[in-house]
Amino acid sequence: MHISIKERLDSIISNLDQLPSIPDVVGKVINMVNDPNVDFKSVAQEISRDQAITTNLLKLCNSAYFSKGKEITSLDRAIVTLGIKEVKDAIMVVATKAVLNRAILGYDLAKGMLWEHDLAVAVLAKNIAMMKKDRANADIAFTGGIIHDVGKTVLAIFVQNVFKDILARVESGGVSFQQAEREIMGYDHQEVGERILAKWKFPEVLKYIVRYHHEPEQAPKEARKIVSYVHVANSICLMAGIGIGSDGLYHELSERAITLLGVTDEELNQLYSDVPEVLKHVQGLS
Amino acid sequence: MNTLINVGVARLEVGSNPAVLRTILGSCVGICIYDRIKKIGGLAHILLPNWVKDGVKEKYADTAVPLLIAQLLKMGCTREFMSAKIAGGASMFKFQSNMALGQIGQRNVEMSRQALQEKGIPIVAEDVGGNVGRVIDFFLEDGRMKVKAAGEEKLYYKV
Numbered sequence: 001m002h003i004s005i006k007e008r009l010d011s012i013i014s015n016l017d018q019l020p021s022i023p024d025v026v027g028k029v030i031n032m033v034n035d036p037n038v039d040f041k042s043v044a045q046e047i048s049r050d051q052a053i054t055t056n057l058l059k060l061c062n063s064a065y066f067s068k069g070k071e072i073t074s075l076d077r078a079i080v081t082l083g084i085k086e087v088k089d090a091i092m093v094v095a096t097k098a099v100l101n102r103a104i105l106g107y108d109l110a111k112g113m114l115w116e117h118d119l120a121v122a123v124l125a126k127n128i129a130m131m132k133k134d135r136a137n138a139d140i141a142f143t144g145g146i147i148h149d150v151g152k153t154v155l156a157i158f159v160q161n162v163f164k165d166i167l168a169r170v171e172s173g174g175v176s177f178q179q180a181e182r183e184i185m186g187y188d189h190q191e192v193g194e195r196i197l198a199k200w201k202f203p204e205v206l207k208y209i210v211r212y213h214h215e216p217e218q219a220p221k222e223a224r225k226i227v228s229y230v231h232v233a234n235s236i237c238l239m240a241g242i243g244i245g246s247d248g249l250y251h252e253l254s255e256r257a258i259t260l261l262g263v264t265d266e267e268l269n270q271l272y273s274d275v276p277e278v279l280k281h282v283q284g285l286s
Numbered sequence: 287m288n289t290l291i292n293v294g295v296a297r298l299e300v301g302s303n304p305a306v307l308r309t310i311l312g313s314c315v316g317i318c319i320y321d322r323i324k325k326i327g328g329l330a331h332i333l334l335p336n337w338v339k340d341g342v343k344e345k346y347a348d349t350a351v352p353l354l355i356a357q358l359l360k361m362g363c364t365r366e367f368m369s370a371k372i373a374g375g376a377s378m379f380k381f382q383s384n385m386a387l388g389q390i391g392q393r394n395v396e397m398s399r400q401a402l403q404e405k406g407i408p409i410v411a412e413d414v415g416g417n418v419g420r421v422i423d424f425f426l427e428d429g430r431m432k433v434k435a436a437g438e439e440k441l442y443y444k445v
Binding site: 108113163164167170176177235236238239240241242246247248249250251252255265268272273275276279 | 294295296309310311312314333341342345374376377378379380381385386387388391416417418419421434435436
């Protein structure tokens with residue numbers, strides 16, 4: 001373990017100012033949408049306080065992925081036409097782009113690669129939830145997909161310094177990449193990501209997705225299924241090379257997650273085979 | 287200045303000197319074919335080994351190879367001067383051995399080799415398997431292939 005790195009990370013994650021920020025409105029809207037008795041008008045009002053978000057949101061609501069055909073020109077219209085959960089997903093895309101659409105040096109991801117990966121995982125995780133007739137959780141799978149790797153944005157610079165040590169640990173110890181991250185730096189990108197979401201005041205379920213996307217069986221039972229959608233989608237996208245970086249495929253594809261979701265071998269192959277179609281949707285989002 | 291052409295998943299691109307064809311691979315395989323006299327080459331980024339009915343031919347090793355060769359022949363290449371390099375075909379670090387998806391990388395490599403052999407194109411270099419992601423650059427200037435994986439670069443010059 002590199003104690004100096006661990007100490008620097010201790011200080012970064014306990015100091016909110018040093019973690020990435022997103023507009024306040026996002027945390028508020030996500031928590032409002034979580035409430036089954038939410039009032040649509042108050043959500044629209046909350047969003048409209050942020051002019052930049054509103055403008056980009058309306059643009060995205062008219063994109064191929066979200067659009068239902070009719071042109072959307074107001075927030076009220078967006079919520080009525082698309083539904084509040086879809087609008088929340090669209091806000092997530094708009095609000096996290098600045099944090100995620102950048103070069104991630106230590107993981108060898110050129111600008112745009114992490115963003116493309118995150119959007120692809122979001123679309124695919126949602127598709128898997130829909131395939132398993134879990135409509136109620138499909139939007140959470142999407143949101144979780146977008147932010148699952150947010151911890152990499154903070155950890156990357158440290159990974160760059162100790163990449164050789166991490167890889168040596170993976171190869172000598174037979175442990176997956178994120179476990180080696182923990183052993184060498186004291187934290188892995190999932191834990192750092194969870195702290196970022198705490199700063200953003202995101203709901204627990206999203207924190208679980210970020211914290212356990214490589215280890216879904218460790219997630220609390222009530223969240224395990226949702227975490228597994230993102231886990232499977234993430235594994236498939238990495239196998240297809242979407243946003244694959246220096247950590248490569250040094251990750252586990254969890255049999256238990258697949259069994260829990262009831263995804264058959266055939267369905268798994270089909271999901272992998274359909275990655276090019278997922279990428280077409282992603283182009284409309286990025 | 288080289289012209290960089292990005293080759294997406296399940297896509298196939300051809301070009302001539304001084305173009306550079308780039309692709310990023312996990313379990314997929316990048317099949318590079320080069321005519322050393324014409325300095326023309328192509329790269330197929332295949333996702334799966336075997337064509338299934340209605341599938342796009344670029345997506346599968348067994349159909350992408352003949353398609354790539356046909357395109358190169360149309361550009362004036364000669365089969366005798368063609369050689370191939372392949373890269374990719376990685377697997378997840380840990381997976382249950384009975385899971386078909388886990389074997390995809392290896393099957394992609396095997397089918398790529400077989401398809402090239404059937405067409406009589408020799409494979410002069412391979413950088414396959416393991417658990418790494420690979421960024422490959424295929425330089426049509428001289429047919430060299432650069433593979434960047436796990437923070438290191440390797441060059442394959444043989445054509």
